[in-house]
Amino acid sequence: MSFTVAIDGPAAAGKGTIxxxxxxxFGFAHLDTGLLYRAVGRRTLEGFxxxxxxxxxxxxxxxxxxxxxxxxxxxxSKVAVIPEVRAALVDFQRAFARRSxxxxxxxxxxxxxxxxxAEVKLFVTASPEVRAERRFLELSxxxxxxxxxxxxxxxxxxxxxxxxxxxxxxxxxxxAVQLDTTDLSIEAALAKALEIxxxxx
Ligand code: C5P
Numbered sequence: 001m002s003f004t005v006a007i008d009g010p011a012a013a014g015k016g017t018i019x020x021x022x023x024x025x026f027g028f029a030h031l032d033t034g035l036l037y038r039a040v041g042r043r044t045l046e047g048f049x050x051x052x053x054x055x056x057x058x059x060x061x062x063x064x065x066x067x068x069x070x071x072x073x074x075x076x077s078k079v080a081v082i083p084e085v086r087a088a089l090v091d092f093q094r095a096f097a098r099r100s101x102x103x104x105x106x107x108x109x110x111x112x113x114x115x116x117x118a119e120v121k122l123f124v125t126a127s128p129e130v131r132a133e134r135r136f137l138e139l140s141x142x143x144x145x146x147x148x149x150x151x152x153x154x155x156x157x158x159x160x161x162x163x164x165x166x167x168x169x170x171x172x173x174x175x176a177v178q179l180d181t182t183d184l185s186i187e188a189a190l191a192k193a194l195e196i197x198x199x200x201x
Contacts, residue, residue, distance in 0.1 A: 003028070003102040004117075005197055006110035009124035010159050010170065011073070012131035012138075014181040018124060018193050019106040025194060026201075031096045033107035033114070034076065036089050038067040041075030050079040054088035070139060070146060070154055077158045080108075083167040090114065108162055111173035120200050122193060123172035126182040131155055 005022060009015050016032060023030035036054075039061045043053035079085050086109075093114045097103050105114065111121035126134075132152035139146050162170040172178060177196050181189040 002098050002100060003119050003201070004097045004115050005102075005104040006115050006118035006121045006173070006176075007104060007106040007124060007193075008108055008110050008112070008122070008170065008172065008176070010108075010131065010162065011155055012135040013124045013126045014134075014186065014189050015106045015124045017186055018122075018179075018190055019104045021190050022193055022197060023104045026102055026197070028102035028104050029096070029099055030104045031093065031106075033089075033093055033105055033110065035062045035067055036092070037076035037080045037085075038072050040079045040085060040089075041077075042067060042072050044079055045071065045075050050082055050085050051088065054079070054085045057089070057092070059092075066142075068138075068142075070144065070151070073158065074154065077161045081161065081165040081167065086167050108170035109168035111176050112171060113168045116173070120197050121173050121176035122196065123176040123178045124189075124193075125178065125180050128152065128156055128159065130182050 005028065007015050007019050019030055019032065022028070036057065039057055040050055040053045044050050093105060097105055097115045111118055111123070129152065132148065132155045135155060136146060136148050136151040139151065179189065179192055184192070
């Protein structure tokens with residue numbers, strides 16, 4: 001039997017942390033679908049075509065090198081507006097969602113497009129300022145040379161591109177539970193997510 005948890009929301013809202021912890025808690029598999037777009041985005045920075053890269057993408061590529069850089073995030077959000085690129089990544093995501101033992105997928109369109117029948121849908125948000133601060137601390141800890149202002153500008157630019165595109169725009173599914181983490185600690189946000197999911201198990 002499969003049980004799918006769809007977790008969507010904008011960059012640095014806490015999706016990744018919550019998804020990982022939820023998967024560990026229930027023993028579910030976890031797929032960060034942003035990595036698929038990041039891997040394709042990285043290929044375009046290397047000079048490859050986005051569609052070819054999406055069609056040739058392998059699971060191994062998601063593990064190779066650091067995909068969580070500001071440059072790759074931007075390239076990812078650019079390839080993510082292309083409908084054919086999105087279409088090429090659907091089967092991989094749906095197959096992952098259907099695996100037995102439960103799965104958590106996080107992204108932008110999991111509850112709306114990839115897994116419209118997911119048992120649980122969360123839409124995790126936080127103010128752009130709080131998200132930019134979290135992302136700034138994360139990137140600085142890795143030694144990246146970034147400023148708060150630059151990270152906030154990048155976050156806002158990416159939000160706009162993700163929300164305004166016509167192919168699978170970022171938006172909460174009608175039946176998603178919204179979780180605003182602006183004033184919540186990681187522990188509190190996770191407790192809330194676990195409570196919502198446990199109620200559906
Ligand atoms: O979640 P993450 O920041 O790693 O995603 C990088 C980019 O990939 C997003 O800004 C978005 O443009 C795209 N993406 C998407 N659909 C998903 C996951 C990510 O369009 N399900």
